[in-house]
Amino acid sequence: MIPRGIRRRPSAIGSAMMSPMDEKRSGLSLKAPAGSRGAFHLPGRGSFPPVDDHLVEPEVTRDEIINGRRVVAMPAEAPHGDQQVDLDTLLRIHAAPGFVVSADLITRFAEISDFASDTCVRREGIDPATGRRYLEEIAFEVVSTQTEQKAAEKAEVMHRRGVRRIFGIWVKSRRRVCEWSAESGSWRLLEEGSQIADPCLASPLPVKALLDAALVRRAVVQALESQGEPAIQELKAAAEARGETRGEARGVARSILTILEARGIAASSVQREEILGCADLERLDRWLLRAGVATSADEVMAVD
Numbered sequence: 567m568i569p570r571g572i573r574r575r576p577s578a579i580g581s582a583m584m585s586p587m588d589e590k591r592s593g594l595s596l597k598a599p600a601g602s603r604g605a606f607h608l609p610g611r612g613s614f615p616p617v618d619d620h621l622v623e624p625e626v627t628r629d630e631i632i633n634g635r636r637v638v639a640m641p642a643e644a645p646h647g648d649q650q651v652d653l654d655t656l657l658r659i660h661a662a663p664g665f666v667v668s669a670d671l672i673t674r675f676a677e678i679s680d681f682a683s684d685t686c687v688r689r690e691g692i693d694p695a696t697g698r699r700y701l702e703e704i705a706f707e708v709v710s711t712q713t714e715q716k717a718a719e720k721a722e723v724m725h726r727r728g729v730r731r732i733f734g735i736w737v738k739s740r741r742r743v744c745e746w747s748a749e750s751g752s753w754r755l756l757e758e759g760s761q762i763a764d765p766c767l768a769s770p771l772p773v774k775a776l777l778d779a780a781l782v783r784r785a786v787v788q789a790l791e792s793q794g795e796p797a798i799q800e801l802k803a804a805a806e807a808r809g810e811t812r813g814e815a816r817g818v819a820r821s822i823l824t825i826l827e828a829r830g831i832a833a834s835s836v837q838r839e840e841i842l843g844c845a846d847l848e849r850l851d852r853w854l855l856r857a858g859v860a861t862s863a864d865e866v867m868a869v870d
Contacts, residue, residue, distance in 0.1 A: 614674075614675075614676060614677075614727060615674050615676075615677060616674065616696060616698045617673050617674055617696070617698050617699060617701055618673075618674065618698055618699060619674050620672060620674055620680050621674070621678075621680040622672070622680055624672045628640065630672070630680060630681035630682065631678060631679055631680040631681060632679055632681050632719065632720060632723065633676075633678060633679055633719065633723065634678040634679075637681070639681075639682070642708075642710070643710070645710055645737040645738055646708050646710035646711075646737060648737075648779065649708050649710075649735060649737045650669065650684050650685065650708050652775075652776070652779055652782045653684065653685050653706055653708065653735065653776065654667065654669050654685055655782060655786065656771060656775055656776065656782060656785060656786065656789075657685055657687060657706070657771070659786045659789045659790060660767045660768060660769055660770075660771050660789050661687055661766065661767065661768065662765065662766050662767055662768040663768065664689060664690055665687050665688065665689055665690060665703070665766045666687070666688060666689075666690050667685065667686070667687050668685070668686055668687075668688065669684065669685050670682045670684065670685075671683070671686055671688075671702070673701070673702065673727075675723045675724055675726075675727040676723055676726065676727060679723045681720065681723075683702065683705035683706060683707055683720075683724065683732075684706055684707055684708045685705070685706045686702040686703075686704065686705040686706065686729075687702065687703050687704050687705075687766045687767075688700045688701065688702045688703055688766075689703065689766075701727065701728055701729065702724070702729045703729070703730055703731070703764075703765075703766045704729070704730060704731040704732070704733070704764060704766060705724055705729050705731075705732050705733070706732075706733045706734075706735060707720060707721070707732070707733070707734050707735070708734075708735050708737060709734050709735065709736045709737065710737050710738055711738075714753065717734050717753075718746070718751075718752065718753065721734070721746035721753075722746075722748075722751070725746060725748050731745060731746075731764065732745070732746040733745050733746070733756075733762070734746070734753055735776055735777075741777050742755060742756075742777070743755075743756045743773050743776050743777060744756060756773050757773065758773055758774050758777060759773070759774065760773050761773060768789070768792075768793050769788075769789045769792045769793060771785075772785050811845065811847065812845055814847060815844060815845045815846070815847055815850055816842070818847065818850040818851065818854055819841045819842045819844060819850060820842075821854060821857075822841055822850065822853050822854050822857045822866070823838060823841060823842075825854070825857040825858055826857050826863060826866070829857075829858075831857075831860070831861070831862060831863055831866075832863065833863040834863065837863050837867060840867070841853065841867070853866050853867060856868075
């Protein structure tokens, strides 16, 4: 029996209808489809409802609809939650200008499918063809407790709607990153040393950083540097300036020791280490002047 408020409608991905759902169940809030008005036709893919014409109410219920089945999107445990934070961080930094990264963004992918990928990238603004937000360009699914078959089912639904690329990140047992292949109808393993390059990414996303949390920061810094981030350029300029200062200081320190040696004044190993390790050019200049007239290394390095 179809619940009140949900009408039978032809499906763009099959003939299955909505499975029975109890609208009185705690946390469940269903909305009826908006009818054919507002739907659009994607060449070769059939007619679809608007992306934000939902069967469930976002931020009110944890329910999602996948091929007519109600699925409860439960909170994540550590492996899934930890991975999603790293994924969100990497995508936010790697996204190209004009694109926005969203987490848990629910989308009406079909007449009988209304669910969210873990993280996605889409164009900013409103799609002039639909008057709604843009559909996801690429989507990522963190696979923890769900089966590979369930992840494949969601990928197939997203692909049929028009999501260009779908990736799965397996976080338990054998950690791996795969991309959905519509041609084979299966997941294609990505090599750890490979990169994900795409027009909606300003710089390629290292697959290895998706598998190793220790590499996330390095990948973020490298992406910011390749994109010409001003803050990174300022840090590099400051580091270069410090390097030049250290080089100049090292030259003055060597001159001090050379003068002392030429005058037959011995400097202890501790004093030599202090002179060579000093980066204060003003202090080194004072020591340099004293080195020509002092009678001992202690006199050269006396506190002003």
